[in-house]
Amino acid sequence: MASVEDGALIWTRPEPGTRRPKFTRDQLAAAALAIADAEGFAAVSMRRIAADLGAGTMTLYHYVRTKDELVALMDDAIMAEVLIPPGELPPGWYDGLTAIATRTWDVLMRHPWAPHHLRNAPTGPNAMRHFEQSLAAVAGTGLDAPSRFALLGMVDDYVQGSALRADEARSGGEPTADTAAARFAQAQIATGDYPHIQALFSGADDPATVWSHLTGGVSGRDRFQRGLSALLHGAATRMNLTLPDR
Known part of the structure; x- marks a missing residue:
């Protein structure tokens, strides 16, 4: 010991x-x-x-x-x-x-x-x-x-x-996994069960543009x-x- x-x-x-x-x-x-x-x-x-x-x-x-x-x-x-x-x-x-x-x-x-x-x-x-x-x-x-x-x-x-x-x-995930997650999220939002999230992403084809807008583009x-x-x-x-x- x-x-x-x-x-x-x-x-x-x-x-x-x-x-x-x-x-x-x-x-x-x-x-x-x-x-x-x-x-x-x-x-x-x-x-x-x-x-x-x-x-x-x-x-x-x-x-x-x-x-x-x-x-x-x-x-x-x-x-x-x-x-x-x-x-x-x-x-x-x-x-x-x-x-x-x-x-x-x-x-x-x-x-x-x-x-x-x-x-x-x-x-x-x-x-x-x-x-x-x-x-x-x-x-x-x-x-x-x-x-x-x-x-x-x-x-x-x-x-x-x-x-x-x-x-x-920074680490993120595999591109295919990210795409699958994005499709899943979009399908869930389309159900109308998430009105606040839907309003947040309303009119945005690319979620990344929403993130940039919300963060003000700052570092x-x-x-x-x-x-x-x-x-x-x-x-x-x-x-x-x-x-x-x-």
Whole structure:
């Protein structure tokens, strides 16, 4: 049976102690991220990373013991991208949270597979720094600890949900499946059982034109920022927070 020490998180163990290790954990994480970004998370394996780095597969186990530890490194590398550089966090809760949330969303758009596949990764050093940075953004609100935590939770839920939805929209489905789904939807609408949906699509031959009209033709990032602004304004009203003068 493995001891507690054997099961310790990778962060509690130092990097390999040889005088000149061939690789670093950061290099392993970077290689894994590059594979996942290019080919999807399923393509990530110790064998594949070793091949990309020009190393033997067993060599990598000198740096990480399991696939779970590799996932932890990948998550921490992404959280490093999320961090706002020192001294650049805008003052004020509204601008601070806007900057953190927008930067997080931008990072997740670069790694769209991450919200789904890394959601159970253990908390690493950079995730701790991100949480600390988020708490710093709301430190001057005058809210009690549970309310500050609730505010951060609302923003995190919105960011993660928006990123997941963007990934689903980007992934789409097989063209034949999409066509079949469209035919099914059109047939259902024609029954008259869905009057509000029917009114929404009235006069549109191509559903895509309806979507473009409804979204105003704005980018996904703009839609994200509009929703974030609405969320924060609502939180300000509910929590009696002061909004910045614009």
